[in-house]
Amino acid sequence: MNDHFASLFHGKRLLKQELHLDEPTFQYLINQNLLTEIPGIHQHQCQRCFNQGRKYFGKLPSGHIYCRKCINMGRVSECEPLYQWNGPAPVYEQVQNPCVWGGDLTPLQEHASNELVNQIKLNGSLLIHAVCGAGKTEMLYEGISYAASHSMKLCIATPRADVVRELAPRLRKDFPNVKSAALYGGSSEVDEQAQLVIATTHQLLRYDCAFDVMIVDEVDAFPYHKDPALPKAVKRAVKEKHTLIYLTATPRTNLKLKSKLNLIPTVSIPMRFHGHPLPVPSFQYNKKIEKQILEGTLPNQIEKWINDRGNRRYLLFTPTVEMAKQLSTLLNHTPYVYAEHPDREDLVKQFRYNKFQALITTTILERGVTFPSIDVAVIQADHDVFDEAALVQIAGRAGRSANDPNGNVTFFAEVKTNAMVRSKHYSLVMNHKAKKWKEQEHALPHLL
Structure with a gap:
């Protein structure tokens, strides 16, 4: 039974109503110290979305403070805590030959793919700077395969829900034996023992020490580069030993600087997968x-x-x-x-x-x-x-x-x-x- 609950709750911070438990089961897990309580608001900070801005806090009729900034994900307040799994972590199977995609990579794509796998082996970091249409998704396939065949949990996060909706069917077609979840506002899916999570960066506010490999696609996009809570959510969502990969065609100044100072390994791809030039406006x-x-x-x-x-x-x-x-x-x-x-x-x-x-x-x-x-x-x-x-x-x-x-x-x-x-x-x-x-x-x- 505990394996089932571990698959549902491990690596997450959830409100009581998000647990979907009857009261006896909830109390059992609390009494067994399998679920632990995290104060919703602690030292004037929301423990889900990191909010500390006074203008984003409200007051309930009871006098308790609640967070307005992330209320669309369910209300966190001084009297409505979050819950975290404290039991054994779920064990993911080693998926043999997880990828069925039969395409070929270009030499530039292959270089990026090899470096990605290398950084996963090293628990390192990587910036893949590739022009629009370079075939970034296909570059990820060897990395996803390596993670799936080594019992790792992997997340591909992106600021836009439309990207999640486009990516998820492609990845499910090419990785049919890897259990996955597509998470965005309005999605009915649940991450239950999913080895591959495709999610908006906002959904990462519900995670804590969950992922071995984190790939942030379109890292320069709004709202990721404007909302400081989202990079914090990425850092909280990964395990202590992890791999962090950034994908973008248009890196912002901070990533450019890190790359130039050799603070992050960088792979650059100036050409589309079909070899033709970019359209010039x-x-x-x-x-x-x-x-x-x-x-x-x-x-x-x-x-x-x-x-x-x-x-x-x-x-x-x-x-x-x-x-x-x-x-x-x-x-x-x-x-x-x-x-x-x-x-x-x-x-x-x-x-x-x-x-x-x-x-x-x-x-x-x-x-x-x-x-x-x-x-x-x-x-x-x-x-x-x-x-x-x-x-x-x-x-x-x-x-x-x-x-x-x-x-x-x-x-x-x-x-x-x-x-x-x-x-x-x-x-x-x-x-x-x-x-x-x-x-x-x-x-x-x-x-x-």
Whole structure:
């Protein structure tokens, strides 16, 4: 019986209602010291989400303090503690030949794959800096196989729920004998003895000393790089001896500095898996883009760009939900998605399966999703929400298919921003490095 509870609760911090136990069983586990209580709020800090900000605490009618910052995960308060498994850890089976994927890695992918396995053996760390479309997921396969065949628990964490929804089916298809769980807000799945967890970084707030291997994908993405609780959650979720892997096409300053100072081993991949160059964005300038669209007029240049697509499919990125809605109306109710859209998951799935030609989106689809044979336009690319990393990632949605490696990427803006210039420069530099690597073939480039 205890093995069953260990598989449910080990390595987690859970509220009583998340345990889903009847009262006699709960009391038995407490009395046997198999479950231990952690104060929900201790020394003015939430023991789940690390919150210490006074503005994020509220007061219950009883006078007890509760945390408002993570309340969407269930209320933690001075009178509502968390519970942690204190019994023996579950034992994971050694999965023999866990991967059934039959593809081949490119030399650059193979180099990253070998280094990943090496760092897992050493309980080390690694930064894989690879351009959009380099095939980062496939680079992980040998590492996942090594972990699964050595009874390790592994997590692939990403800031975006859409990425979890895209990754989980792929990994389950290629690792059919590895028990997995896909965790994100609204997911009905539970991590019960799962060796492979694919989760949003927010879900890691429920974990404590659980994982042997932690892979953080899209480490530069919002909200991970903006919310200091999420890197803390990653550190708390891993065991004392662990491997920590970062994946990104656009590392932030702190990782760049660590790499340059040789504080973290780094593998750099400047070329897409199919060997073709990254699409280079073009700029088109249009006055009063936001004003025209919100007042019900589609700017001429944007209308021409759309008409020029013919039967080709495309994504339109907007800086705000309001603009996405208005643009949808102007384009004969072209579907649009944003973070809180009730049909977001279904609409993305329909677009992936060619149910409609175009999709309007906010930055939620800037990364981690793959649609073959599409063009991309950014409307009001000079808006603050489109920083360099976002624009690089958005441009990376085009040309991802080996059968259709060229895609049009156009930024519509009133003025040229530094972010626009730097994102274009990024594509040109990476294409140059990829060309040099092809000519030399033995020199593994350092991109940072």
